[in-house]
Amino acid sequence: MDSQLTLSEEFVLLSLDKRLHRFKINFRTYQETYTAGIVFIELLLDNWIRLDEKGRVQISKDGDSGIPYLDLVLHEVGKASRPKTLKKWVKYFYSRKKRLHAIFNSVVEGLERNKAVQIDKDKLLGVIPKEKLVPDNSQIDLVIERIRAELLEKGKVEHQTIALCFLLAKLKLLRSYFSKHEEKRLKERLEQLQKENPDELKWVQSVRRAVDDLDAALATTIGGAVVTP
Numbered sequence: 001m002d003s004q005l006t007l008s009e010e011f012v013l014l015s016l017d018k019r020l021h022r023f024k025i026n027f028r029t030y031q032e033t034y035t036a037g038i039v040f041i042e043l044l045l046d047n048w049i050r051l052d053e054k055g056r057v058q059i060s061k062d063g064d065s066g067i068p069y070l071d072l073v074l075h076e077v078g079k080a081s082r083p084k085t086l087k088k089w090v091k092y093f094y095s096r097k098k099r100l101h102a103i104f105n106s107v108v109e110g111l112e113r114n115k116a117v118q119i120d121k122d123k124l125l126g127v128i129p130k131e132k133l134v135p136d137n138s139q140i141d142l143v144i145e146r147i148r149a150e151l152l153e154k155g156k157v158e159h160q161t162i163a164l165c166f167l168l169a170k171l172k173l174l175r176s177y178f179s180k181h182e183e184k185r186l187k188e189r190l191e192q193l194q195k196e197n198p199d200e201l202k203w204v205q206s207v208r209r210a211v212d213d214l215d216a217a218l219a220t221t222i223g224g225a226v227v228t229p
Helices: 007-015 027-045 068-079 086-094 097-113 137-152 159-170 180-196 203-221
Strands: 049-051 057-059 117-124 128-135
Touching (some): 007 027, 007 097, 007 137, 007 159, 027 068, 027 086, 027 097, 027 159, 027 203, 057 068, 068 086, 068 097, 086 097, 086 203, 097 117, 128 137, 137 159, 137 180, 159 180
Antiparallel strands (some): 049 057
């Protein structure tokens, strides 16, 4: 792997881990739609967008990010005739499958470049071409170990790690990788960080709101939820 994966890449990588969990319904559609929502959270984390007092997405700075999937979303937000909430943006992309596929495929291409995912070509029923995304389990383990090192030990905590942990907690996926005791400690650590550094971590409230909005949007758009064995 050439560098640390982005937030969106880490989410897609973990979502492909069938050792421990699976999506309940229409796996790829749910996965792609959730990924589009997480791209907004990554943009929020990197200060490309902000949420106004009504929760509507606003562009924070001009130019391109240089990351294809981020720029795909920034372009759509920039050309919109009026601002939308994150919920409405998720529904917007869900109803435009070509754009949704483009965002997801761009994230996968980044994972492939970093050798975190391998694309196996196969045929469904021996006739229909089909691509299977195979994650590198060692890269999944690295992501989980980073969370453990930063949040369960006394290491420096990166903003991306906090955001990813919020996402995993919302999706009830922390329990797939951590014991009940560790899960409890992770949640306590997140609360502790916010209390100790309220000014530095003001962005966390926006991220938390975005995660809640994303979850609500998915529930009303395609229904279902992530489940664990």
